[in-house]
Amino acid sequence: MEIPCWIRTIDVCGIEGRNTRRAAENTEVFTPKILKGNDKDKHKNVYRFECPYAGQFRCSLTSLVFVMKREGKVSYKTVSWDPRLLDGLGEMSPAGPLYDIDCFDESISGLHLPHCEIFSEGDTDCLAVAHFTDGNVAIMNPRKVTETHVKMDIKHLSIFGVIKRMIFPPSPVIAQVLVFLRPLTERQRENILDVHLLPWNVPLSEVKDQHAENKHIKTSSKCCLTPGTDYHLCCQPERAIVQPETEVFEFHFGPNYHPTFEVFVNVRNTEVTLSLMDNTIRRQVWRPRRILLTATSDQEVDRPAHRQLTESEFVKKHRHHLIQKVSSVMAIADGLLAKNMITDELYSEVEVKEPHQKQIRLLFKALDSGGDSVKAEFYRLLKENEPRLVDELDSEASRPQ
Structure with missing residues (x-):
């Protein structure tokens, strides 16, 4: 980012768009999509929010609040504070991350930036917002400062960051x-x-x-x-x-x-x-x-008490029930033969066997020797021809013991 070439102070209290906020000031929480940056910033998070309608929306990861006039798409990321960016602003220092915000259809009318200050009574005027664009910086006076956020109305988006007046000694x-x-x-x-x-x-x-x-x-x-x-x-x-x-x-x-x-x-x-x-x-x-010290990372999710079986595991686990209950043996044998997963000789033997239990036992010989791929195809054909039986066995497996 270029060094600011000029500085000006603006008051944004009267900017249009305030009427688009909901009267009740209700804020919905959303979790953004996280994308990776380009080759230059491939390790940098880029947050994406697709707003469905007008209202106030708070990001669960950054605590940024967007005031939306209508539905729209917002993209934002943190960028580095350059100490030279604040040259000429007087006794001001960064008081929050610097956010580069882009809205593809200008649907944002307000922005609330999170801060971490602890205020004495009435002492909220130490905070402002630095707005960087095209190598220039403007100090924006907030519409309101709460215990958690600096609120402002905006017309144009680029890079924003909370700044504060330096206090000596520093305050907690x-x-x-x-x-x-x-x-x-x-x-x-x-x-x-x-x-x-x-x-x-x-x-x-x-x-x-x-x-x-x-x-x-x-x-x-x-x-x-x-x-x-x-x-x-x-x-x-x-x-x-x-x-x-x-x-x-x-x-x-x-x-x-x-x-x-x-x-x-x-x-x-x-x-x-x-x-x-x-x-x-x-x-x-x-x-x-x-x-x-045995804590799991946030990327690891709790495993369900009953893991979903693979197709091969399902066939092995329910062998006895399948032998007793499968009636569409020849339809399954037709499917396996069509994919060359059983021989013509085995198919002929299955065809003349009676009852169904003897047919399926013979078919299981091919499943045992054919490996996981044959069992997976058997499972697919079973689900296609006898879905109720598969659902019944699945539900039995998921019941607490």
Whole structure:
């Protein structure tokens, strides 16, 4: 992005579009599609939202809120703050991620950007929004600032980011403690945890994407931290090693999210207890949390109690019932013969056998010698000719024992 060549301040309180918001200010939550960027930014998440109708919609991953005039498609991603972008803006610093937002049909009339500030009474005027376009920057005065969002009306989209007036000494902000477990190698005798201290409005999805090889361990992560302050991570059991001993909480928004602390614990330990101490006031700011080292990653879903059988497994498991209940043996034999999965000789033997039970037993000899592909075709023909029987056996298998 180019360095801003001019700066101006605009008040967007009167921009049209406010009437398109729902009177009740109801906000629907949506989960966007996640796409990968181009070759240059192939590791960067691109979020896509297809809005079905007018209203307010909050992204479950970034907490961005879009005020839509009508149905439309929105694409957005985080981009890097360049320190030079704020040159000439006075004592202002980033207070949230920088978002590049595009709407293909200009259906957005408002935008709510998440912040993590903790306000004193009436002290909400420290926040503004920087709007970057074509190498220029404009400071936008918010329509309203709530405990969680900076709200503004907009006409044109490009790149937006929350900024705040620098305060000395720095004031506390809402933050998050994120815990990741590194993969365990064959010779490794220690589990390694990466612990991140980050502002609350940094999207978890962005951090997870940078550390996709690690397992994110879910825990209650919210806390209150002060930028520029030293913190100490405490860990039980005491034999665990934490490095570094202390670290400063930095108020930054990427592009890289490196762990603040590393924890080394014996592989025999199935859990640890973590807490965070403010070294300045010698007080816990993130109370002890029990962390299970056997936690699964967010990509792993809970397996159902009864896994769906493959076609081959179905035929093997229900052999006895199939011998007793299948009546359309010749229709199945016709299908197998048509695909050269049984010989003409076997087909002739099946044809003259009686009753059906003897026919299907003979056919099972071909299934046993033919492998999974023959069993899969048998299953397909069975489902085609006797769907009720297949459904009956499937439902029996899924019942709790």
